[in-house]
Amino acid sequence: MLIRFWYIPSLVFIVIFLHFAAVITQFYEFQIRSGFVWWDNVLHALVGVTFGLAWLWFIQVMGWNLSPRLMTISTISVVVALAILWEVAELALLLIAPDIAHSLQMYSTSISEATVDSLSNLLGVVGLVWFIGRKKHKYAFIDRDGTIIWEPEKPEGVDPRETFPLQSADQVQFMDGAIEGLKALQDEGYKLVLVTNQSFLGTPKHPQKVFDQVMERMHSDLAKHGIKFEFEMICPHGPDDGCECRKPKTGGLKEFLAARPADLANSLMFGDRATDGEFAKNLGVRFVKIETNKSFKLPQDI
Numbered sequence: 001m002l003i004r005f006w007y008i009p010s011l012v013f014i015v016i017f018l019h020f021a022a023v024i025t026q027f028y029e030f031q032i033r034s035g036f037v038w039w040d041n042v043l044h045a046l047v048g049v050t051f052g053l054a055w056l057w058f059i060q061v062m063g064w065n066l067s068p069r070l071m072t073i074s075t076i077s078v079v080v081a082l083a084i085l086w087e088v089a090e091l092a093l094l095l096i097a098p099d100i101a102h103s104l105q106m107y108s109t110s111i112s113e114a115t116v117d118s119l120s121n122l123l124g125v126v127g128l129v130w131f132i133g134r135k136k137h138k139y140a141f142i143d144r145d146g147t148i149i150w151e152p153e154k155p156e157g158v159d160p161r162e163t164f165p166l167q168s169a170d171q172v173q174f175m176d177g178a179i180e181g182l183k184a185l186q187d188e189g190y191k192l193v194l195v196t197n198q199s200f201l202g203t204p205k206h207p208q209k210v211f212d213q214v215m216e217r218m219h220s221d222l223a224k225h226g227i228k229f230e231f232e233m234i235c236p237h238g239p240d241d242g243c244e245c246r247k248p249k250t251g252g253l254k255e256f257l258a259a260r261p262a263d264l265a266n267s268l269m270f271g272d273r274a275t276d277g278e279f280a281k282n283l284g285v286r287f288v289k290i291e292t293n294k295s296f297k298l299p300q301d302i
């Protein structure tokens with residue numbers, strides 16, 4: 001999920017608004033008298049959501065590539081730690097300067113109230129993480145060679161199953177419209193996933209080092225435009241290795257999609273080969289055919 005900057009101020013605004021609405025209508029007073037403080041706990045849950053979003057946004061800004069699991073654990077931990085610190089500060093203020101604490105409408109007057117408040121924060125952030133976890137994303141799966149960057153042509157008369165990879169990072173050349181197209185997809189809310197067969201990667205025919213340099217160049221060129229792949233499925237095997245990750249098979253995406261489910265009906269696959277089309281079919285997403293080494297065009301309706 002893309003955490004947009006305005007999510008956080010909006011939630012802060014809602015929390016403050018609800019807080020003052022409660023103060024003005026003397027809702028708190030009523031609740032304190034009646035010994036019932038659910039309103040306060042709703043606010044704490046919202047604070048938990050806000051802090052959680054702020055943390056996720058921070059991860060995004062820093063460009064950290066955390067696994068979904070680490071993302072969940074860190075989000076919950078950070079929010080709970082902040083909540084506990086906050087409650088401790090409230091209790092401390094109440095001890096040191098009770099007048100100020102009362103004028104600020106702080107009502108954690110005991111450890112048990114502070115605990116309930118922290119638990120409300122926890123509930124909020126767990127709700128947030130759960131919501132994000134079950135949210136399905138629309139993806140744009142993107143083939144690399146011949147689709148977004150130039151692919152060396154195969155010499156005549158050689159085995160078509162052989163590989164002719166780029167020989168150096170200097171050969172990285174984006175197709176017309178590729179950068180604009182990827183950017184537009186990203187702006188439309190598609191998460192970009194690279195899916196590429198790199199036959200015999202890591203063998204003398206296709207050295208890992210050259211491949212890494214090519215990828216590094218491609219990443220840095222894309223990063224200049226704020227374009228980032230959420231995940232990269234790179235099959236290093238040959239056509240006869242019988243692996244599960246070589247397109248048109250979809251095994252290379254299994255783990256990724258289990259952790260971040262796809263909204264298949266609204267996802268797309270861009271590629272230049274028949275195998276890309278088959279891959280799209282196997283995955284259950286719409287295929288957008290790109291002409292090899294020509295230009296990267298988005299369909300009319302995107």
Ligand SMILES: [Mg+2]
Pocket residue numbers: 143144145146147271272273
């Ligand atoms: Mg291709």
Ligand SMILES: [Zn+2]
Pocket residue numbers: 235236237243244245246
């Ligand atoms: Zn493979």
